[in-house]
Amino acid sequence: MSDWYTNFVNSGVGTTISKQLGLPRPAVLRRYEPGEPLLPGPVVVGTAGGGRLRDTVTAVLRDAGVTVLSPVAADGSTDGEKLGAVVLDATGLSGPGDLAAAHDFLAPAIRRLRASGRVVVLADPPAQAETPAQAAARQAVDGLTRSIGKELLNGSTANAIYVPEGAEASLASPLTFFLSGRSAYVDGQGVTLAAADVPASGDPEKPLAGKVAVVTGAARGIGASIAQVVARDGAHVVAVDIPAAGDSLAKVANEIGGTALQLDITAPDAPQRLVEHLRERHGGVDIVVHNAGITRDKLLVNMDAARWNSVMAVNLQAQLDITQALLDDGDVLKPGARVVSVSSQSGIAGNRGQTNYAASKAGVIGMVRAWAPRFAERGATINAVAPGFIVTEMTAKMPFGRREIGSRINSLSQGGLPVDVAETIAWLAQPGSAGVNGQVVRVCGQSMLGA
Amino acid sequence: MATPTRKAAIVGGNRIPFARSNTAYAQASNQDMLTATLDGLVARFGLQGESVGEVVAGAVLKHARDFNLTRESVLGSQLSPTTPAYDIQQACGTGLEAAILVANKIALGQIEAGIAGGVDTTSDAPLAVGDDLRRTLISLNNAKTVADRLKALARIRPGQLVPEIPRNAEPRTGLAMGDHAAITAKEWQIGREEQDELAVLSHQNMAAAYDRGFFDDLVTPYLGLTRDNNLRPDSSVEKLATLKPVFGTGDPDATMTAANSTPLTDGASAVLLASDEWAEAKGLPVLAHLVDAQTAAVDYVHGGEGLLMAPVYAVPVMLARNGLTLQDFDFYEIHEAFASTVLATMKAWEDPAYCKGKLGLDAPLGSIDRSKLNVNGSSLAAGHPFAATGGRIVAQLAKQLHEAGPGKRGLISICAAGGQGVVAILES
Numbered sequence: 001m002s003d004w005y006t007n008f009v010n011s012g013v014g015t016t017i018s019k020q021l022g023l024p025r026p027a028v029l030r031r032y033e034p035g036e037p038l039l040p041g042p043v044v045v046g047t048a049g050g051g052r053l054r055d056t057v058t059a060v061l062r063d064a065g066v067t068v069l070s071p072v073a074a075d076g077s078t079d080g081e082k083l084g085a086v087v088l089d090a091t092g093l094s095g096p097g098d099l100a101a102a103h104d105f106l107a108p109a110i111r112r113l114r115a116s117g118r119v120v121v122l123a124d125p126p127a128q129a130e131t132p133a134q135a136a137a138r139q140a141v142d143g144l145t146r147s148i149g150k151e152l153l154n155g156s157t158a159n160a161i162y163v164p165e166g167a168e169a170s171l172a173s174p175l176t177f178f179l180s181g182r183s184a185y186v187d188g189q190g191v192t193l194a195a196a197d198v199p200a201s202g203d204p205e206k207p208l209a210g211k212v213a214v215v216t217g218a219a220r221g222i223g224a225s226i227a228q229v230v231a232r233d234g235a236h237v238v239a240v241d242i243p244a245a246g247d248s249l250a251k252v253a254n255e256i257g258g259t260a261l262q263l264d265i266t267a268p269d270a271p272q273r274l275v276e277h278l279r280e281r282h283g284g285v286d287i288v289v290h291n292a293g294i295t296r297d298k299l300l301v302n303m304d305a306a307r308w309n310s311v312m313a314v315n316l317q318a319q320l321d322i323t324q325a326l327l328d329d330g331d332v333l334k335p336g337a338r339v340v341s342v343s344s345q346s347g348i349a350g351n352r353g354q355t356n357y358a359a360s361k362a363g364v365i366g367m368v369r370a371w372a373p374r375f376a377e378r379g380a381t382i383n384a385v386a387p388g389f390i391v392t393e394m395t396a397k398m399p400f401g402r403r404e405i406g407s408r409i410n411s412l413s414q415g416g417l418p419v420d421v422a423e424t425i426a427w428l429a430q431p432g433s434a435g436v437n438g439q440v441v442r443v444c445g446q447s448m449l450g451a
Numbered sequence: 452m453a454t455p456t457r458k459a460a461i462v463g464g465n466r467i468p469f470a471r472s473n474t475a476y477a478q479a480s481n482q483d484m485l486t487a488t489l490d491g492l493v494a495r496f497g498l499q500g501e502s503v504g505e506v507v508a509g510a511v512l513k514h515a516r517d518f519n520l521t522r523e524s525v526l527g528s529q530l531s532p533t534t535p536a537y538d539i540q541q542a543c544g545t546g547l548e549a550a551i552l553v554a555n556k557i558a559l560g561q562i563e564a565g566i567a568g569g570v571d572t573t574s575d576a577p578l579a580v581g582d583d584l585r586r587t588l589i590s591l592n593n594a595k596t597v598a599d600r601l602k603a604l605a606r607i608r609p610g611q612l613v614p615e616i617p618r619n620a621e622p623r624t625g626l627a628m629g630d631h632a633a634i635t636a637k638e639w640q641i642g643r644e645e646q647d648e649l650a651v652l653s654h655q656n657m658a659a660a661y662d663r664g665f666f667d668d669l670v671t672p673y674l675g676l677t678r679d680n681n682l683r684p685d686s687s688v689e690k691l692a693t694l695k696p697v698f699g700t701g702d703p704d705a706t707m708t709a710a711n712s713t714p715l716t717d718g719a720s721a722v723l724l725a726s727d728e729w730a731e732a733k734g735l736p737v738l739a740h741l742v743d744a745q746t747a748a749v750d751y752v753h754g755g756e757g758l759l760m761a762p763v764y765a766v767p768v769m770l771a772r773n774g775l776t777l778q779d780f781d782f783y784e785i786h787e788a789f790a791s792t793v794l795a796t797m798k799a800w801e802d803p804a805y806c807k808g809k810l811g812l813d814a815p816l817g818s819i820d821r822s823k824l825n826v827n828g829s830s831l832a833a834g835h836p837f838a839a840t841g842g843r844i845v846a847q848l849a850k851q852l853h854e855a856g857p858g859k860r861g862l863i864s865i866c867a868a869g870g871q872g873v874v875a876i877l878e879s
């Protein structure tokens with residue numbers, strides 16, 4: 001689904017008209033294409049505080065074939081070499097005073113950022129601080145990063161990664177993700193890493209090679225895109241959707257060389273049937289993406305039980321039951337398994353007319369956080385992805401005004417694409433993402449809702 | 452039997468929902484439906500780009516342009532274009548015969564896997580021109596001058612322009628199949644009520660099977676249809692009792708109505724068969740094996756036998772070869788061309804005089820446990836796109852047997868036009 005407005009204002013005549021009218025000019029985002037370099041330009045890495053991650057970061061970037069430059073001089077010039085990304089290592093902050101160095105480093109560097117550039121700030125998790133001053137400085141990073149996200153232009157993003165002591169090995173995968181085109185619509189986010197056994201990285205073009213993935217709700221929309229991206233990255237996809245959607249489900253499966261499994265995930269025997277299918281046909285499963293979801297909007301006071309119950313059943317209870325069945329089975333969930341649950345911005349911000357939906361999607365976040373320690377014990381992870389305004393056939397049917405506002409009230413001034421959600425999920429599914437667990441990653445272009 | 456052979460495994464199947472004539476699939480051709488059905492099978496079993504040993508399918512009503520229907524469908528599907536294919540036709544036995552042919556090649560080790568299928572459309576049935584018009588058109592084609600052409604054209608009469616609509620009638624008797632079945636029904640004294648009961652049960656069984664998700668991995672929606680549109684879950688004996696007979700209506704006591712006879716139907720089905728080794732290597736299930744099969748034909752023209760009675764003859768031959776009795780089965784799938792056909796078939800097997808006189812048996816085959824008959828519904832509920840019915844039954848029975856556990860046995864009996872019958876044994 002293309003964003004006609006973004007395409008229009010970036011066309012020759014569209015640029016002129018939109019400038020004259022003072023319309024927002026959303027950028028065409030840099031999105032991942034297999035075979036393209038990680039970044040369109042070099043990276044500068046700077047520090048504030050102790051900065052214990054410099055070497056790790058440099059090694060990750062060099063491995064990815066990126067040129068690493070020293071911090072640019074604070075001469076205020078914008079013309080030197082244009083940068084693909086700016087990485088600030090702010091680990092080791094002891095108090096707010098250390099943050100001045102962050103400002104000194106970032107300001108001149110960001111001036112030189114290319115379109116669709118990246119700012120990534122690394123810090124220690126505030127929750128693990130030893131003194132209030134240290135916690136204050138670490139928490140300050142959050143406000144700093146989010147504000148940079150709002151100031152950046154031309155499709156650039158800013159995100160934070162919180163790296164506890166001992167979790168250095170977990171950094172490569174999230175750092176690479178936030179720098180790459182895979183995170184095009186992820187902006188103003190923070191993820192907190194954990195120490196984990198991170199396997200040696202394989203083929204960067206096929207990070208999911210040899211994996212078996214289940215994607216629910218794969219017949220169309222975001223689910224079809226997830227199936228495509230996960231298959232592109234090397235996994236065999238078992239595409240699941242309701243039997244009535246079997247026609248388009250088969251087309252999706254055939255397009256990606258996967259298999260179609262017609263199954264209503266709310267059927268009482270659905271978890272057992274899914275487990276049996278995975279065991280019999282594939283000897284187990286590595287990746288489970290709980291994407292199927294429905295909306296049945298009504299103001300709470302007007303909502304009937306059917307609307308409430310059906311939304312809860314598909315969006316939350318089925319995720320709980322299927323995940324539980326996979327855990328109970330013993331070995332169907334393979335070592336190092338990855339579960340990714342699709343939540344929603346509504347689950348974070350709430351939404352008028354969506355009490356049922358928002359409750360279910362908030363519930364998903366609670367579920368993921370509660371299960372994360374159990375998953376960590378088996379070397380597995382479970383995370384949630386919360387999409388913001390994603391341009392799908394569903395949103396295309398919204399009234400023009402609501403759709404336009406919905407898609408513009410974020411730092412990137414545009415709606416995301418299904419592929420943006422899919423890329424984030426595929427990243428969390430990578431073996432290298434072992435240290436990302438119990439996290440909620442919003443794919444919302446830094447939406448103003450629930451921020 | 453000369454050399455011991457392996458038994459072909461039934462891995463699974465796919466069909467599109469069946470549609471009553473001139474409804475959901477009115478604009479779909481046989482090739483469209485067969486291609487979609489193959490693609491659904493490919494998606495279910497991950498066969499994209501795969502070259503299976505052979506695809507065998509057919510249609511009973513076929514356009515001349517579809518001379519290579521199955522191969523053309525394969526080329527339009529997601530299977531590898533290097534997959535060979537051929538067409539067969541044995542009336543309503545086409546689908547089952549296709550499965551037997553594929554199974555035999557697998558058993559002989561000539562192929563490792565194959566797909567058997569069938570398709571029929573009564574909406575897009577070929578129309579024929581009458582002999583008069585055909586002769587005129589030939590002379591038109593042969594005409595050398597404009598004048599000759601005009602002369603030829605001038606011979607066309609309006610009456611000749613009405614195409615011959617294909618009829619569901621036996622060429623040798625001119626009787627509709629239903630009228631033949633009505634003769635048999637009368638001969639065997641099959642009552643109206645028992646026919647209606649059988650029809651209602653078929654609808655109820657099939658609706659319940661859909662509801663419990665039984666068809667989730669047997670059917671793929673097509674052109675907006677998610678279930679067979681002939682299916683009437685709320686069908687009742689009281690409702691059916693109000694219908695007027697449509698066959699054998701020369702008789703005041705005619706019993707066969709539109710509800711206890713199958714309607715004209717469009718649809719397609721396909722079954723994936725393989726050697727155990729092939730299935731194992733692909734991580735695919737083995738639902739059941741095709742153990743044995745038999746065909747028979749009766750002389751319904753001069754021999755005093757009913758048109759649809761051939762399976763009655765085929766079954767005892769197959770049972771004897773396998774050392775089995777009629778009661779040694781956990782499921783029976785007797786194709787419901789007409790409710791009366793199923794009932795007459797069972798009555799014949801119970802009748803000592805008939806079994807001795809006609810089948811040459813010392814004792815009757817006996818009765819079958821009705822609770823094991825067509826347990827997930829059959830053609831009266833689903834409809835009957837002639838060549839697609841065999842594939843529907845094979846896949847459905849194989850799944851039933853698999854659900855019931857290992858070592859279960861099922862019997863398939865399908866009657867066909869021309870006085871033929873095709874029967875088979877499946878075992879889980």
Ligand SMILES: NC(=O)c1ccc[n+]([C@@H]2O[C@H](COP(=O)([O-])OP(=O)(O)OC[C@H]3O[C@@H](n4cnc5c(N)ncnc54)[C@H](O)[C@@H]3O)[C@@H](O)[C@H]2O)c1
Pocket residue numbers: 216217218219220221222223240241242245263264265266291292293294314342343344345386387388389390391392394395
């Ligand atoms: N589109 C957005 O802007 C947006 C925003 C936030 C969150 N989301 C979430 O993303 C997910 C995908 O949304 P989408 O926009 O692609 O929606 P969609 O309606 O296009 O697709 C959802 C799919 O889920 C399937 N599904 C529904 N109930 C099912 C069941 N019981 N069993 C199996 N499959 C079932 C549907 O058949 C459909 O194919 C949902 O969880 C949705 O809540 C979407």
